[in-house]
Amino acid sequence: MTGDVLAIRGGRPLRGRVDVKGAKNLATKAMVAALLGEDTSVLRDVPNLSDVAVVRSLLEVHGVRVTEGEEAGTLRLDPSDVESAHMEEIDAHAGASRIPILFCGPLLHRLGQAFIPDLGGCRIGDRPIDFHLDALRKFGATVEKLPSGIRLSTPGGRLHGANIHLPYPSVGATEQVLLTAVRAEGTTELRNAAIEPEIMDLIALLQKMGAIISYEPNRVILIEGVEKLRGYDHRSIFDRNEAASWASAALATDGEIFVGGAKQQEMLTFLNVFRKAGGWFDIQEDGILFRRAGEIQPVVVETDVHPGFMTDWQQPLVVALTQANGRSVVHETVYENRMGFTQALVKMGADIVVHPHGLQDGPRRVARRELEQAAVITGPTPLHGADIVVPDLRGGYSHVIAALTATGESKVSGVDILSRGYENFLAKLDALGADFDVIG
Ligand SMILES: CC(=O)N[C@H]1[C@@H](OP(=O)(O)OP(=O)(O)OC[C@H]2O[C@@H](n3ccc(=O)[nH]c3=O)[C@H](O)[C@@H]2O)O[C@H](CO)[C@@H](O)[C@@H]1O
Numbered sequence: 001m002t003g004d005v006l007a008i009r010g011g012r013p014l015r016g017r018v019d020v021k022g023a024k025n026l027a028t029k030a031m032v033a034a035l036l037g038e039d040t041s042v043l044r045d046v047p048n049l050s051d052v053a054v055v056r057s058l059l060e061v062h063g064v065r066v067t068e069g070e071e072a073g074t075l076r077l078d079p080s081d082v083e084s085a086h087m088e089e090i091d092a093h094a095g096a097s098r099i100p101i102l103f104c105g106p107l108l109h110r111l112g113q114a115f116i117p118d119l120g121g122c123r124i125g126d127r128p129i130d131f132h133l134d135a136l137r138k139f140g141a142t143v144e145k146l147p148s149g150i151r152l153s154t155p156g157g158r159l160h161g162a163n164i165h166l167p168y169p170s171v172g173a174t175e176q177v178l179l180t181a182v183r184a185e186g187t188t189e190l191r192n193a194a195i196e197p198e199i200m201d202l203i204a205l206l207q208k209m210g211a212i213i214s215y216e217p218n219r220v221i222l223i224e225g226v227e228k229l230r231g232y233d234h235r236s237i238f239d240r241n242e243a244a245s246w247a248s249a250a251l252a253t254d255g256e257i258f259v260g261g262a263k264q265q266e267m268l269t270f271l272n273v274f275r276k277a278g279g280w281f282d283i284q285e286d287g288i289l290f291r292r293a294g295e296i297q298p299v300v301v302e303t304d305v306h307p308g309f310m311t312d313w314q315q316p317l318v319v320a321l322t323q324a325n326g327r328s329v330v331h332e333t334v335y336e337n338r339m340g341f342t343q344a345l346v347k348m349g350a351d352i353v354v355h356p357h358g359l360q361d362g363p364r365r366v367a368r369r370e371l372e373q374a375a376v377i378t379g380p381t382p383l384h385g386a387d388i389v390v391p392d393l394r395g396g397y398s399h400v401i402a403a404l405t406a407t408g409e410s411k412v413s414g415v416d417i418l419s420r421g422y423e424n425f426l427a428k429l430d431a432l433g434a435d436f437d438v439i440g
């Protein structure tokens with residue numbers, strides 16, 4: 001029994017407390033940043049997630065000594081013996097996470113070359129890495145495609161600063177530029193940068209290491225390269241995506257969930273939509289309490305880069321919207337294939353029509369992108385149990401929440417994927433009173 005297949009009996013509201021730790025989307029990158037320092041870095045509030053394990057292992061095969069600190073969730077990362085890893089050791093990490101692409105800059109600075117395995121992460125679109133590779137070439141790196149993965153090197157010696165304009169404010173490409181520019185020779189100007197809170201936290205951490213980074217108006221980031229960086233001591237920003245997931249679970253199941261560690265600032269946009277959808281919340285010193293205010297109300301949501309409504313928030317919210325009193329629309333503008341999870345909800349009785357090329361339905365806050373899709377959700381529709389297979393991290397979470405909202409029993413397979421983004425997921429479900437058995 002691994003916890004990969006669950007039998008879930010729905011109809012019981014989720015009630016209780018869950019605590020969120022450091023963000024998957026910061027902790028993994030902070031671990032990579034440790035490669036840039038001369039001495040040991042200490043990262044606090046590291047969540048126990050499979051992506052963290054993948055990054056830890058990839059650091060270890062490159063000679064970084066990773067040990068647990070005394071405080072739970074603390075990692076000490078000692079990069080004093082960084083060395084090239086064997087191809088087989090690197091390939092063993094292929095397809096497991098997207099984070100290995102961020103090893104490029106730090107390894108080029110440390111070793112003059114980098115082998116990067118094929119990437120993993122959620123299959124929610126093509127997820128190309130062209131912005132990353134274009135930026136790395138501008139820093140002076142050469143990139144060679146291998147049968148599996150890529151090899152980078154620095155024929156001109158030290159990487160140099162560059163002027164980079166991202167075609168889209170990509171989170172990963174912005175991090176790539178930051179992690180490369182901090183030790184490049186000269187200044188880097190990055191335009192159309194992503195400004196997600198996790199990126200701001202990465203900038204803060206790099207500043208602790210000795211980097212000089214200024215964040216200018218209009219998505220411009222200036223980085224003055226330095227020769228050496230030291231280790232950091234940093235507590236990760238909380239996981240706002242996990243917090244938003246539990247909030248939507250409270251709304252969908254008509255429960256009440258206190259999310260310990262959640263903070264208001266980073267969730268302002270989510271909280272506005274949550275309130276408009278009929279949610280109620282109370283911001284407290286150590287977390288946020290979520291429940292319904294009354295009936296769930298339909299909303300129109302457009303996913304977007306920060307400070308917009310994050311794409312990773314829409315899937316659990318869609319489950320709640322199946323119980324709304326009317327028609328909601330979710331425009332997915334960030335990835336080109338992020339509505340697949342709705343098929344399982346339709347199988348469970350939801351009325352969701354996906355428009356794979358988006359909807360031209362009047363004025364929009366977010367400029368239309370070619371790749372967008374839209375889901376029209378008409379509620380309220382009672383959901384009933386079904387056999388469903390988890391497609392990806394957030395889609396999978398929404399399936400579990402749908403099963404908990406439904407009447408009858410569901411069999412949900414592939415739940416292991418949730419360990420990419422939800423620490424102790426089954427224990428948390430249990431603590432909230434969910435009625436389920438692990439059957440595989
Ligand atoms: C580990 C991590 O932090 N993952 C987050 C990160 O993913 P990730 O960093 O992969 O997402 P990006 O912001 O890079 O991707 C946004 C869009 O840009 C496109 N693109 C990106 C890079 C590139 O070289 N070429 C290109 O075309 C992507 O296909 C996508 O359509 O930000 C996403 C958007 O907030 C979140 O959903 C993910 O949870």
Ligand SMILES: C=C(OP(=O)(O)O)C(=O)O
Pocket residue numbers: 098120121122241312393394421
């Ligand atoms: C898309 C996600 O993550 P990743 O980029 O790690 O696949 C996510 O967290 O929803």
